[in-house]
Amino acid sequence: MTEVKSAEVAAPPAAVPDELTPGHARWHGLRPYAPLVALVVAAILPYSTVNLPGIFEGPLNSPGTLQLLAICLVFGGLAAGYDLLFGRTGMLSFGHALYFAAGVYGTDVLVTRAGLPLWQAALLTVTGGTILAALLGAVALRTVGIAFAMVTLAFAQVGAILVARDFGGLTGGEEGLPLDVSGLPAALVGVTNTVNLYWLALAYLALVVLVVHRVSGSPTGRVLAGLRDDERRIGVLGLDPYRFKLVAFTLASGLATAGGVVYCLIVGGASPHVTSSELTLSLLVMVVLGGPGTRWGPVLGGILYMYLDHRLTAFGTSDAVNSLPAFLSHPLSQPLFVLGTVFILAVYFFPGGLASLRTRLQPVLTSLRRR
Amino acid sequence: MSTVILLTLTGLGLAALYFLVASGLSLVFGLADVLNFAHGLFLGVGAYATWWAAGNLPGAGADGLGFLVAVAFGVLAGSAVAVLVELVLIRPLYSRTIEQVLVTVGLSLAGVALLQATWGADARPFPRPGWTRDVTSVLGAQVPNAGLLLIVAAAVVLGALLAFLRFTRYGLIIRAGVENREMVTALGIDVRKAFTLVFAIGGAAAALAGALGSVYFGTVSPGQGGSLLIFAFIVVVIGGMGSVVGSAYAAVAVGLLQQFVNYYGTSGLGDLCVVGLLAVVLLLRPQGLAGKVAHA
Amino acid sequence: GSPQDTASGGGDAAPVKVGLVYSQSGPLASYGKQYIEGFKAGLDFATKGTGKVGDRKVELTEVDDAGDPAKAVSAAKDLIGKGTKIIAGSTSSGVALQVAPIAAQNKVLFISGPAATDAVTGANKYTFRSGRQSYQDVVTAKSFIGDAAGKKVVVFAQDGAFGDANEAAVKAVIGGAGATVSSVRAPASATEFTPFASQIKAAKPDLLFVAWAGTTAPAMWQTLDQQGVLSSTTVVTGLDIRASWPTFGAAGSKISFLSHYFDGASDTEAAKAAKAKIPGGTLDLFHPDGFAAAQMVVRAVQEGGDDVDKMVKALEGWQFDGVKGKMTIRAEDHALLQPMYQAKLSGSGTAFTASAQKTLTGDESAPPVAQMKG
Amino acid sequence: MTEPVLSVENLSVRIAGLHILQGVSFEVAPTGVTVLLGRNGVGKTTTLRAIVGLTPRNGEVRGTVRMGAQSLLARPTHRLVRGGLGYVPEDRCVFAGLTVTENLRLAERRGTTPAYDKVYALFPELDRRGRQRAGSLSGGQQQMLAIGRVLLNDNRLLLVDEPTKGLAPKVVTEVAEVLERVAESVPVLLVEQNLAVVRRLARDAVVLSAGKVAWTGNAQDLLLETALTRSLLGVGAEVKA
Amino acid sequence: MLATRGLTWRIGEVAIVDSVYLDLAPGEFLGVIGPNGAGKTSLFNLITGLRRPTEGRILLDGADVTELPPHRRARLGLGRTFQASSVFGSLTVRENVRLAVQAHRGGSMKLWRRAAADREVAAAADAALDRVGLAHRGTALAGTLAHGEKRKLEIALLLAGEPRVMLLDEPMAGVSAEDVPELVRVIKSLTGDSGRSVLMVEHHMDVILELADRIAVMHHGALLACDTPDTVMANATVQEAYLGESL
Numbered sequence A: 001m002t003e004v005k006s007a008e009v010a011a012p013p014a015a016v017p018d019e020l021t022p023g024h025a026r027w028h029g030l031r032p033y034a035p036l037v038a039l040v041v042a043a044i045l046p047y048s049t050v051n052l053p054g055i056f057e058g059p060l061n062s063p064g065t066l067q068l069l070a071i072c073l074v075f076g077g078l079a080a081g082y083d084l085l086f087g088r089t090g091m092l093s094f095g096h097a098l099y100f101a102a103g104v105y106g107t108d109v110l111v112t113r114a115g116l117p118l119w120q121a122a123l124l125t126v127t128g129g130t131i132l133a134a135l136l137g138a139v140a141l142r143t144v145g146i147a148f149a150m151v152t153l154a155f156a157q158v159g160a161i162l163v164a165r166d167f168g169g170l171t172g173g174e175e176g177l178p179l180d181v182s183g184l185p186a187a188l189v190g191v192t193n194t195v196n197l198y199w200l201a202l203a204y205l206a207l208v209v210l211v212v213h214r215v216s217g218s219p220t221g222r223v224l225a226g227l228r229d230d231e232r233r234i235g236v237l238g239l240d241p242y243r244f245k246l247v248a249f250t251l252a253s254g255l256a257t258a259g260g261v262v263y264c265l266i267v268g269g270a271s272p273h274v275t276s277s278e279l280t281l282s283l284l285v286m287v288v289l290g291g292p293g294t295r296w297g298p299v300l301g302g303i304l305y306m307y308l309d310h311r312l313t314a315f316g317t318s319d320a321v322n323s324l325p326a327f328l329s330h331p332l333s334q335p336l337f338v339l340g341t342v343f344i345l346a347v348y349f350f351p352g353g354l355a356s357l358r359t360r361l362q363p364v365l366t367s368l369r370r371r
Numbered sequence B: 001m002s003t004v005i006l007l008t009l010t011g012l013g014l015a016a017l018y019f020l021v022a023s024g025l026s027l028v029f030g031l032a033d034v035l036n037f038a039h040g041l042f043l044g045v046g047a048y049a050t051w052w053a054a055g056n057l058p059g060a061g062a063d064g065l066g067f068l069v070a071v072a073f074g075v076l077a078g079s080a081v082a083v084l085v086e087l088v089l090i091r092p093l094y095s096r097t098i099e100q101v102l103v104t105v106g107l108s109l110a111g112v113a114l115l116q117a118t119w120g121a122d123a124r125p126f127p128r129p130g131w132t133r134d135v136t137s138v139l140g141a142q143v144p145n146a147g148l149l150l151i152v153a154a155a156v157v158l159g160a161l162l163a164f165l166r167f168t169r170y171g172l173i174i175r176a177g178v179e180n181r182e183m184v185t186a187l188g189i190d191v192r193k194a195f196t197l198v199f200a201i202g203g204a205a206a207a208l209a210g211a212l213g214s215v216y217f218g219t220v221s222p223g224q225g226g227s228l229l230i231f232a233f234i235v236v237v238i239g240g241m242g243s244v245v246g247s248a249y250a251a252v253a254v255g256l257l258q259q260f261v262n263y264y265g266t267s268g269l270g271d272l273c274v275v276g277l278l279a280v281v282l283l284l285r286p287q288g289l290a291g292k293v294a295h296a
Numbered sequence C: 001g002s003p004q005d006t007a008s009g010g011g012d013a014a015p016v017k018v019g020l021v022y023s024q025s026g027p028l029a030s031y032g033k034q035y036i037e038g039f040k041a042g043l044d045f046a047t048k049g050t051g052k053v054g055d056r057k058v059e060l061t062e063v064d065d066a067g068d069p070a071k072a073v074s075a076a077k078d079l080i081g082k083g084t085k086i087i088a089g090s091t092s093s094g095v096a097l098q099v100a101p102i103a104a105q106n107k108v109l110f111i112s113g114p115a116a117t118d119a120v121t122g123a124n125k126y127t128f129r130s131g132r133q134s135y136q137d138v139v140t141a142k143s144f145i146g147d148a149a150g151k152k153v154v155v156f157a158q159d160g161a162f163g164d165a166n167e168a169a170v171k172a173v174i175g176g177a178g179a180t181v182s183s184v185r186a187p188a189s190a191t192e193f194t195p196f197a198s199q200i201k202a203a204k205p206d207l208l209f210v211a212w213a214g215t216t217a218p219a220m221w222q223t224l225d226q227q228g229v230l231s232s233t234t235v236v237t238g239l240d241i242r243a244s245w246p247t248f249g250a251a252g253s254k255i256s257f258l259s260h261y262f263d264g265a266s267d268t269e270a271a272k273a274a275k276a277k278i279p280g281g282t283l284d285l286f287h288p289d290g291f292a293a294a295q296m297v298v299r300a301v302q303e304g305g306d307d308v309d310k311m312v313k314a315l316e317g318w319q320f321d322g323v324k325g326k327m328t329i330r331a332e333d334h335a336l337l338q339p340m341y342q343a344k345l346s347g348s349g350t351a352f353t354a355s356a357q358k359t360l361t362g363d364e365s366a367p368p369v370a371q372m373k374g
Numbered sequence D: 001m002t003e004p005v006l007s008v009e010n011l012s013v014r015i016a017g018l019h020i021l022q023g024v025s026f027e028v029a030p031t032g033v034t035v036l037l038g039r040n041g042v043g044k045t046t047t048l049r050a051i052v053g054l055t056p057r058n059g060e061v062r063g064t065v066r067m068g069a070q071s072l073l074a075r076p077t078h079r080l081v082r083g084g085l086g087y088v089p090e091d092r093c094v095f096a097g098l099t100v101t102e103n104l105r106l107a108e109r110r111g112t113t114p115a116y117d118k119v120y121a122l123f124p125e126l127d128r129r130g131r132q133r134a135g136s137l138s139g140g141q142q143q144m145l146a147i148g149r150v151l152l153n154d155n156r157l158l159l160v161d162e163p164t165k166g167l168a169p170k171v172v173t174e175v176a177e178v179l180e181r182v183a184e185s186v187p188v189l190l191v192e193q194n195l196a197v198v199r200r201l202a203r204d205a206v207v208l209s210a211g212k213v214a215w216t217g218n219a220q221d222l223l224l225e226t227a228l229t230r231s232l233l234g235v236g237a238e239v240k241a
Numbered sequence E: 001m002l003a004t005r006g007l008t009w010r011i012g013e014v015a016i017v018d019s020v021y022l023d024l025a026p027g028e029f030l031g032v033i034g035p036n037g038a039g040k041t042s043l044f045n046l047i048t049g050l051r052r053p054t055e056g057r058i059l060l061d062g063a064d065v066t067e068l069p070p071h072r073r074a075r076l077g078l079g080r081t082f083q084a085s086s087v088f089g090s091l092t093v094r095e096n097v098r099l100a101v102q103a104h105r106g107g108s109m110k111l112w113r114r115a116a117a118d119r120e121v122a123a124a125a126d127a128a129l130d131r132v133g134l135a136h137r138g139t140a141l142a143g144t145l146a147h148g149e150k151r152k153l154e155i156a157l158l159l160a161g162e163p164r165v166m167l168l169d170e171p172m173a174g175v176s177a178e179d180v181p182e183l184v185r186v187i188k189s190l191t192g193d194s195g196r197s198v199l200m201v202e203h204h205m206d207v208i209l210e211l212a213d214r215i216a217v218m219h220h221g222a223l224l225a226c227d228t229p230d231t232v233m234a235n236a237t238v239q240e241a242y243l244g245e246s247l
């Protein structure tokens, strides 16, 4: 028994990081190329006019579908970045929304209020967000466990209050701030160009997955995995836990800021929703839904969550739901009710998240094959 | 002078409300080690059940004894929901702390949406005795009676919780169970019962907070619990996770700070100060003001 | 096909696609409900029960934005991508402000709904509004004090853009007329209002203008009442939807209300038609907005067909008879000039009634002309 | 021989797909100490935990375990313990956040008078450190607490997992003495690595190897036969020390 | 090599470690014995920096390291094992050791290199595993190891760091009798070469006697004696306070 048990957060129901698991045998054949294939498929998706009724409102290449997919992809990336903290290092931050919001509002304010060209705004924002994360992280990381979660929550709350206060009319308060598109590259403006936003989101997702994958498989990633299990031990091995945690925190937050930049472009503005602690909570939900500490789990979790979040509003008003008796149709027309319920069921029946589906289905599949 | 008295007493009323919400949260967190995001739901259930009872339950009403009956019904309902949640959702997940937190997150989303689906998003007038709308003059300050009611209720709850922890074995069992459930069972104790009990008490405290909070606000709405919850969290953490007494101190500090800064400073500064207080306390004393776990 | 391909609008006999993006769920769901009821009644009224403009059927697509601009933008893009040329809705200001630029970028008509923010007025050439704006509220409030010169006015508003806009409007309208205006602001999330009530009381204003929205409003009113603010000065605020009236409690009769609309405020043809059509038969705050939006949609299609620029031309400067009476779409900035009301609440328990004290014409309550931004 | 107090038949345990125990059968005599021996990782702890019903949730237990006429496997742990099955776990498992006294109070069982005198007489240290948090006790002190907790009550059978691990020689002797005295009234199933302790206490021995029973019989016989101990436990000469 | 000067750690009034003066020469093997609760683990915690002493100094190669955090001391060549095994439970046994090797060799802050590609680290890790006889368990998750195996892994982690001063806290506790000689051999081999110094707490007297050059006896936080094994074993106080009558 350790001495200070009370204030510790149990490490997440972690999976062993894919990148560090042994077994070259698994890497035979085409497996290494699977991510690449997935990327290519995703990239050429907008050329398809396939209609998936019930799943999307329009054909795959319609702006509405692409817009929805773009948002899903950004959140897939965001969740993967958050997992670097939560699933892979065991740090429970309740303030990740702050850095995402910094990306969204930073870009928006610099473009709309200061009139900077997009690339400058984006660069400044990502740099600024990363520096902010490094500073706040340096302070917050003096605590551990739940205390750390709460300090990060507090910082994020300050961010939310500042945005809501609307100092100098900078952020637009609760009404948010539409992005001034007059100075933006034409390729990013207008419904017909939604596909470019989709590709941008895809690029962001690919970047995050690549970074998280590389970092997890790097010597540093090994240390992070060790930190998740036993921080004291890492210290005695001669490594400064604080430094490594700060690096992970800053990196993950920087990625979140970049995600904010992309999101701002996709949505065409900023609204205070992105500063709320609920956003961080939903990131947590995404990661767990997908499977913490796995390469694809958080990505899938993020995509699925956002998909449900957007599509459930349509589901709630569909005829199928409306024709149900009131005691069913009323709750079902509340997207959050459905989402919350789905999530609880997922925690229950897929403890390892989506990523564990394969291993959990394995026995079933093999027994089927045997027949 | 009367301004200071007014601010102090209303600040204490606010503190009492925070404490009522935080006490259940703190108990469940400190003893059962569950960071319960669904606490807001229990709050809402308590408030709506009281509201419903006052209008529909025979013997219950908005005044006098009827009001007491209504509140009692609300508290029971909150407690029952909490027990149900513990039995069905939390119990199978023991020793999987993170998943428990996640389930309560899911529950808070779904539960509030359910309240909204059933009773609508708009605030509804809350049944309450006439005297709670009045004020009492204390040294020239017009202090709302509802605030005084909160203060009294908070004091009673504090006393009751302390007695529970000090004079029953449950406090011990639960603290031990949080560390190592298996071992508690291996000592011949049915630890599950104890945990269910904690949830029942936590739910009851939340429901009471919901009912009395609604008396204070005059209305009940589905989102009410959520907005109080953030401050309750802050109170719990400042007070030291799981320390009921710590929560009481922290609630008073937060309530007064907010009230005075809001009056003497600019708007919104009160909230910022509270968040700042949280950060400072945690950086100086990561274990919170009262430190130890549930040392009642 | 190429990724840039999108379906384009059909021929003349094809139905007119109208997208309605508003809150069906989320905190503003009840505003959204009134809006859509009003819209359907208005469509019925304007098409004389046929649901057709000429021989073209009006095909409504309703999308829930849950009050989230991101969802609204997605929905708008989806609709536009499918060839929709007219989008209406926007229950919340945040949604209206973010959908407006999308309309301009893609050259479709956007008719904002209950969102009250002044910033929608003059947002761009393609954006119109079917409801009132904060400025009109404030002008109505001013009518309560008669001659403003030398009076002391306090604005009590929540932090954020809504509060900012109201404060600015009061300073311009009432301050401009010679009153000294100061403000007390509180966080929208505040639960305890005594400090603010004390500040207001200490300021001893001749008129208190309250701009407060959200579920904490009842607690706020109760505190103002308990601390004696309501009985010591004239207090003006906007009258919210009917369901909220009982929450004023005893305070209700001590407040002077400015009103956008309530049942019985007007007795126009349109109001009668609307009353007959909507479920329950009682009009409320945002029914007129939906009703007017439908009238504008029909007008736009009648005159413009599928040509959005023609639609814009047809709407600019158009005068029509809405639920509230004579409505004018000001050509310069697309402000919707409309009658506004002074009202009183009476009654107790859950049974309250509102009665109109005075009606301001559209010109009397007109906001200043805004610069068209794009 | 009289009826055994505990009989284990064909006990199999799988955890996470691993077949950790594969049909273990043995009996515990109604008096004295029966010792369970075996190298690291053969499944001694797993056996004890399966008996008290503490196999992890991803585990699966087959076979029968009886105490007298009563079958144990289907019953919840706390019932078993209340019924007189005392268990001292391998890693002590004292409640770190509770004081020593609180740890002891927790172990009181309803309906019996806790024998504090007995425990404090055995371990005066526990009396002296009553208000200290158990987490800050030294390793040996924690072990004393863990044993003391069980001795507070009357038991029909004690399961004790490596009680002398990490104890000073003097305390090892003391613990051995305690167990010896305890075993006069209550049968004990003991897992122990220290063969000197085994020699002093054990009457019967069960040797596990790779999840199976490799040998059962009289413990003293086992220790006398160097060849046997060498083949079963991998040690010979040192035992004589 | 390692020295403590009046090292004291108090909690409230009680001195857990009481004014300890220790000198560990290069290549020396110092056994530490003492009753349970004497303060041996606490002494280790002070030396490795997990706890801050209330008084006194700690010198490593003559340099004062009292104020340094644990990882800085480790970098200076101070390694330890824990009394209660503390390994990285969710990593495989092999990854555990690789992490230790990598920590020792530097280059842990490389975010873009493939860790698995470093053959030297892998080789060194395998060597360490081999040495403690855990090579066959390389792919198992450390958290699922049986107790004795965890002890061995602890030693492998220590080995991987190639420390110059090693602090072993009861390495034999819970190791099956069969493996004790093997582990003793491993520990012995650590010290044979390279002038490495060892401080080892152990309750198995035969192990201590076999390995230690000198034995320090702790009692109530203070150093009771520090001398050759023979002298210490003959000491009446030690007999009475620690050994008792042997079994």
Ligand SMILES: Nc1ncnc2c1ncn2[C@@H]1O[C@H](COP(=O)(O)OP(=O)(O)OP(=O)(O)O)[C@@H](O)[C@H]1O
Residues within 6 Å of the ligand: D015, D016, D018, D020, D038, D039, D040, D041, D042, D043, D044, D045, D046, D047, D056, D090, E144, E145, E146, E147, E148, E149, E174, E176
């Ligand atoms: N929860 C678990 N998950 C996977 N494997 C486990 C688990 N618990 C035990 N094992 C495995 O079961 C085997 C037997 O473990 P057990 O603890 O019973 O051994 P033991 O005989 O008590 O060893 P020791 O003498 O070291 O205490 C070991 O190989 C261990 O790795």
Ligand SMILES: Nc1ncnc2c1ncn2[C@@H]1O[C@H](COP(=O)(O)OP(=O)(O)OP(=O)(O)O)[C@@H](O)[C@H]1O
Residues within 6 Å of the ligand: D132, D136, D137, D138, D139, D140, D141, D166, D168, E011, E016, E034, E035, E036, E037, E038, E039, E040, E041, E042, E043, E083
């Ligand atoms: N944080 C603490 N608070 C109070 N007392 C403590 C604390 N840490 C250690 N102690 C006490 O200090 C004494 C020394 O403990 P330590 O763990 O160093 O003993 P040890 O010599 O290693 O014993 P063992 O051989 O049993 O492991 C013990 O009496 C213990 O209870």
Ligand SMILES: [Mg+2]
Residues within 6 Å of the ligand: D044, D045, D046, D090, E147
């Ligand atoms: Mg064992």
Ligand SMILES: [Mg+2]
Residues within 6 Å of the ligand: D138, D139, E040, E041, E042, E083, E169
């Ligand atoms: Mg020790």
